[in-house]
Amino acid sequence: MRRPNVTVLGGGSWGSAIASIAARNAPTLLWARDEATVADINERHVNSRYLDDLPLNPALRATNDLEHAIATADVLVLGVPSQACRGVLTEAAEHLRPWVPIVSLVKGLEQGSRLRITEVVRETLPGHPVGVLNGPNIAREIAAGYAAAATLAMPDQQQAESLQNLLRSTMFRVYTSTDVVGVEVAGALKNIFAIATGFGDGLEAGDNTRAMVITRSLRELSRLGVAMGGHEQTFSGLAGMGDLIATCTSPHSRNRRVGIRLAQGKTLPEIEAELKQVAEGVKSAPVVMELSREHGVEMPIAREVDAVLNHGQTAVRAYRGLLREAPEHEFHGDAW
Numbered sequence: 001m002r003r004p005n006v007t008v009l010g011g012g013s014w015g016s017a018i019a020s021i022a023a024r025n026a027p028t029l030l031w032a033r034d035e036a037t038v039a040d041i042n043e044r045h046v047n048s049r050y051l052d053d054l055p056l057n058p059a060l061r062a063t064n065d066l067e068h069a070i071a072t073a074d075v076l077v078l079g080v081p082s083q084a085c086r087g088v089l090t091e092a093a094e095h096l097r098p099w100v101p102i103v104s105l106v107k108g109l110e111q112g113s114r115l116r117i118t119e120v121v122r123e124t125l126p127g128h129p130v131g132v133l134n135g136p137n138i139a140r141e142i143a144a145g146y147a148a149a150a151t152l153a154m155p156d157q158q159q160a161e162s163l164q165n166l167l168r169s170t171m172f173r174v175y176t177s178t179d180v181v182g183v184e185v186a187g188a189l190k191n192i193f194a195i196a197t198g199f200g201d202g203l204e205a206g207d208n209t210r211a212m213v214i215t216r217s218l219r220e221l222s223r224l225g226v227a228m229g230g231h232e233q234t235f236s237g238l239a240g241m242g243d244l245i246a247t248c249t250s251p252h253s254r255n256r257r258v259g260i261r262l263a264q265g266k267t268l269p270e271i272e273a274e275l276k277q278v279a280e281g282v283k284s285a286p287v288v289m290e291l292s293r294e295h296g297v298e299m300p301i302a303r304e305v306d307a308v309l310n311h312g313q314t315a316v317r318a319y320r321g322l323l324r325e326a327p328e329h330e331f332h333g334d335a336w
């Protein structure tokens with residue numbers, strides 16, 4: 001039987017790392033808008049702009065031609081930042097064959113519509129099965145071949161199992177789930193809490209503070225996730241607790257770095273200019289505050305992150321504000 005053609009949209013760190021894995025299992029084409037990235041991948045088998053000299057699978061091909069990349073796809077993997085998804089998918093729509101399954105790698109929410117990215121896919125490419133792959137997955141570690149795992153959630157378990165085989169390797173374990181909402185919400189929310197953890201680390205608050213923020217963030221993330229329709233157990237899995245641990249502790253996390261630099265007194269434009277990569281939590285924070293109001297879920301930690309990002313609050317005052325709030329029962333109640 002012919003192996004399915006995989007197309008990955010997005011020539012950044014995560015699109016490249018996943019495309020490199022997929023290229024072991026099936027013919028894989030990466031679409032990137034940047035010509036130098038395409039040449040780098042085709043000629044040198046690296047993506048030096050995003051992953052330095054980490055070797056990519058030589059079987060991986062890259063192209064600038066979106067129409068060709070879409071028209072040849074049997075499976076489409078979406079790896080551009082959240083706010084770019086609608087534009088890219090709208091351009092892709094007329095070229096995609098019917099019923100081609102789509103897997104989102106994106107950990108963000110769309111501003112304005114407040115939609116999850118699989119919902120954006122359903123609006124722009126109606127009729128296609130769509131799911132999400134999330135987990136503790138720092139791209140450069142996976143590209144370097146360190147062991148890691150993620151959860152692939154599709155509405156249909158059988159389809160999750162067939163796609164699982166395309167996106168895994170011996171070092172990258174892909175578990176399956178049918179909880180698309182839970183896996184997707186967890187991936188988007190953890191970035192905001194990584195920024196909060198970064199505040200603490202930037203203020204040199206210590207290990208106990210970091211553990212407190214991560215643990216209480218998990219509760220906050222789970223409460224909104226369940227209110228939005230996710231399953232409680234998903235949030236203690238790879239996409240929830242797993243990714244919170246990785247992102248809130250990794251020196252490679254861009255979201256955590258945003259928090260650290262804000263706490264050190266840098267402005268957001270300065271930090272974004274220095275980062276040159278996406279930190280999804282920045283764009284998702286105001287959306288999460290709107291969702292928390294819509295679903296009636298108190299989110300004190302996310303609220304302070306949004307206040308620092310968008311309302312002139314400082315990281316120090318954010319922490320002081322949080323510490324003034326009286327703790328309640330650990331597992332009941334709305335406090336953080």
Ligand SMILES: NC(=O)C1=CN([C@@H]2O[C@H](COP(=O)(O)OP(=O)(O)OC[C@H]3O[C@@H](n4cnc5c(N)ncnc54)[C@H](OP(=O)(O)O)[C@@H]3O)[C@@H](O)[C@H]2O)C=CC1
Binds near residue numbers: 011050082106139
């Ligand atoms: N990096 C990681 O460790 C992980 C990231 N993710 C998620 O994956 C998604 C992609 O992130 P990541 O790969 O890290 O991002 P990067 O910042 O590494 O790269 C972003 C990529 O998207 C491209 N891009 C940006 N805007 C557009 C657009 N309008 N049209 C087409 N291409 C565009 C950029 O192109 P150009 O170079 O031309 O600017 C670049 O190739 C995010 O949602 C992220 O949260 C998930 C798991 C791990």
Ligand SMILES: O=C(CO)COP(=O)(O)O
Binds near residue numbers: 246280
């Ligand atoms: O999603 C990630 C790890 O799982 C990457 O996190 P950052 O976007 O903060 O670098």
